[in-house]
Amino acid sequence: MMYLGVTSCSKEEKLDSNSVFVDPKIEQNDFDKYIFSNFTTPYNMEIIYKYVDRESDLDYNLVPAPFESSIRMTKLLNYLGLEPYNDLTGSKEFIRKYFPKLINYIGSLAIRNNGTVVLGTAENGTKMTLYNLLSLDEESGRDADFLTTYYFKTIHHEFQHILNQTKPYPSDFSAITGTTYVDDAWNTVYPENPTGRANAISAGYISPYASKAATEDFAELFSIYVTRDQAGWNSWINLPNASDAGKAIINKKLAIVKTYMKEQWNIDMDLLRTNIVGRMSKLDTFDQTTIK
Amino acid sequence: MKRNIVYLIFFALLLIGSSCDKKRDRFFEDNPTERLNTAVDEAFNILKSQKNGWTMQYFPSSDLEYGGYNLFVNFRTDENVEFQADYIPYLIEPDYSTQSSTYKVYPGAGPILTFDTWNEIMHFFALPGAYTGEGAVDSGTQGDFEFLVIKATADSVILQGRKTLNRIVMLPIKSTPATFIEKMQKNAAKFDSFEDYMVEVGGETYDAYFISDLKRAFVFDDPEDENIYSYVYTETGLEFYKEFSIKGVKVKKMTYVNPTTGYPNGYFENPEKTVKYIPVG
Numbered sequence: 001m002m003y004l005g006v007t008s009c010s011k012e013e014k015l016d017s018n019s020v021f022v023d024p025k026i027e028q029n030d031f032d033k034y035i036f037s038n039f040t041t042p043y044n045m046e047i048i049y050k051y052v053d054r055e056s057d058l059d060y061n062l063v064p065a066p067f068e069s070s071i072r073m074t075k076l077l078n079y080l081g082l083e084p085y086n087d088l089t090g091s092k093e094f095i096r097k098y099f100p101k102l103i104n105y106i107g108s109l110a111i112r113n114n115g116t117v118v119l120g121t122a123e124n125g126t127k128m129t130l131y132n133l134l135s136l137d138e139e140s141g142r143d144a145d146f147l148t149t150y151y152f153k154t155i156h157h158e159f160q161h162i163l164n165q166t167k168p169y170p171s172d173f174s175a176i177t178g179t180t181y182v183d184d185a186w187n188t189v190y191p192e193n194p195t196g197r198a199n200a201i202s203a204g205y206i207s208p209y210a211s212k213a214a215t216e217d218f219a220e221l222f223s224i225y226v227t228r229d230q231a232g233w234n235s236w237i238n239l240p241n242a243s244d245a246g247k248a249i250i251n252k253k254l255a256i257v258k259t260y261m262k263e264q265w266n267i268d269m270d271l272l273r274t275n276i277v278g279r280m281s282k283l284d285t286f287d288q289t290t291i292k
Numbered sequence: 293m294k295r296n297i298v299y300l301i302f303f304a305l306l307l308i309g310s311s312c313d314k315k316r317d318r319f320f321e322d323n324p325t326e327r328l329n330t331a332v333d334e335a336f337n338i339l340k341s342q343k344n345g346w347t348m349q350y351f352p353s354s355d356l357e358y359g360g361y362n363l364f365v366n367f368r369t370d371e372n373v374e375f376q377a378d379y380i381p382y383l384i385e386p387d388y389s390t391q392s393s394t395y396k397v398y399p400g401a402g403p404i405l406t407f408d409t410w411n412e413i414m415h416f417f418a419l420p421g422a423y424t425g426e427g428a429v430d431s432g433t434q435g436d437f438e439f440l441v442i443k444a445t446a447d448s449v450i451l452q453g454r455k456t457l458n459r460i461v462m463l464p465i466k467s468t469p470a471t472f473i474e475k476m477q478k479n480a481a482k483f484d485s486f487e488d489y490m491v492e493v494g495g496e497t498y499d500a501y502f503i504s505d506l507k508r509a510f511v512f513d514d515p516e517d518e519n520i521y522s523y524v525y526t527e528t529g530l531e532f533y534k535e536f537s538i539k540g541v542k543v544k545k546m547t548y549v550n551p552t553t554g555y556p557n558g559y560f561e562n563p564e565k566t567v568k569y570i571p572v573g
Binding site: 026063066108 | 370371393394396406407408409410415418419420422423428429430431432434437438454
């Protein structure tokens with residue numbers, strides 16, 4: 001009797017199969033179509049080039065990316081970020097399976113109140129945010145150093161996180177300088193200036209940020225190595241006042257990263273580097289604007 | 293035990309009593325979702341309907357210290373929007389050029405109007421200070437580029453900035469846009485060129501101080517008066533963000549009066565002619 005009293009008023013109502021909110025129907029523009037056929041179809045990837053508040057980091061004051069820069073970034077992402085892996089693995093399957101599914105473009109840098117900046121972030125291997133598209137134009141789009149510093153080192157760095165979260169790297173990597181990682185103090189212990197960077201290398205860290213934690217160290221070694229030729233790598237580590245002992249540690253760590261990439265993913269990092277650097281040398285003739 | 297039974301029955305009665313709330317009559321005919329979708333469609337159509345475009349009286353920052361700007365907005369297609377303005381952002385080439393980008397109206401707490409790809413005229417005010425040299429290095433002039441559409445009719449559109457909650461008014465451009473916009477730009481350039489302003493009210497004269505070098509917002513050196521008198525230029529003078537009490541006199545709009553012997557740069561005056569805002573030099 002009590003039971004009946006409690007339940008007697010529930011009516012069955014069917015849920016409406018239509019979404020309650022309807023976005024205005026706007027035809028896909030040529031860029032939308034380009035993204036669909038070159039990213040969504042082959043890689044199941046979405047590129048958000050129009051600012052969406054809920055996809056953006058509300059801790060920062062950000063502005064949308066310029067439409068034209070977004071086209072450049074998208075073509076460059078394919079050219080310098082995805083195709084090298086396709087070439088090395090022989091198909092698009094590797095990128096389709098592991099590369100983040102959501103790429104978010106932002107116009108400005110993410111600037112903290114102390115003036116330091118964020119160049120890129122990745123969340124749980126599913127989403128990557130690229131900042132600073134305001135600086136990407138016809139001139140900077142052909143500048144390999146600029147592209148590496150502001151976008152592609154970050155892209156390869158974040159992608160490496162996803163790879164080693166999928167298949168862990170050997171624990172002896174973390175043990176090499178296991179007691180000297182400095183966590184969030186990395187930019188005060190090793191400031192981003194010639195002395196700070198030389199001190200980082202003397203301590204066995206390829207960059208100040210590598211001293212944060214073993215996972216960052218691993219990703220930094222990978223991304224810095226594959227985005228420059230041997231001469232570029234040499235000048236990166238052979239800083240004045242950087243100790244040979246530190247460089248030896250870095251080379252020991254690098255060997256583990258290379259072995260990991262070869263054994264776990266069948267990717268030869270030297271071939272990957274040659275591929276990426278070869279593409280960079282052709283930036284002058286690479287078409288960054290045609291989307292039809 | 294008996295007491296427990298009493299409690300149980302009491303509890304059961306409560307449940308029975310409260311379980312059958314009748315459906316209340318609806319205040320509106322349509323359900324909330326349909327009404328929201330209709331509101332989005334309506335706002336979208338109103339924005340596009342003005343072929344001459346709109347004058348957007350835009351105020352960045354909730355504190356209003358950077359003043360107000362006329363942005364001339366034309367929603368050309370379902371996706372593309374053009375901006376001109378009565379100010380020149382620092383990077384823009386050439387001066388007063390038209391800048392194109394995209395926009396969208398989508399459902400949120402109401403219809404949300406967003407300018408979702410970079411437009412230097414619109415997003416200048418949202419950039420961190422590191423880019424513009426205005427405001428704090430990380431937050432800049434703190435302007436909005438996403439707005440809740442409060443009201444949309446052919447006569448006016450009222451927006452509310454999503455971060456600042458500032459009220460932003462858009463009015464249709466009634467005359468030939470090119471002529472109107474050029475006139476507004478020339479006025480603004482002239483009034484912005486003065487570094488010093490004064491206010492005359494109640495037989496007294498007060499110095500008005502700009503807070504930022506963007507101008508268009510002044511304060512008095514008066515610990516009793518913490519108002520930031522923020523204004524936007526109009527076709528005939530200026531209009532304050534809201535009705536302010538300037539030394540006891542309520543003022544919302546002022547008309548510009550051409551130079552006279554006593555006022556070689558002219559002056560702005562309220563309709564009652566009791567307050568003057570005077571460019572000095």
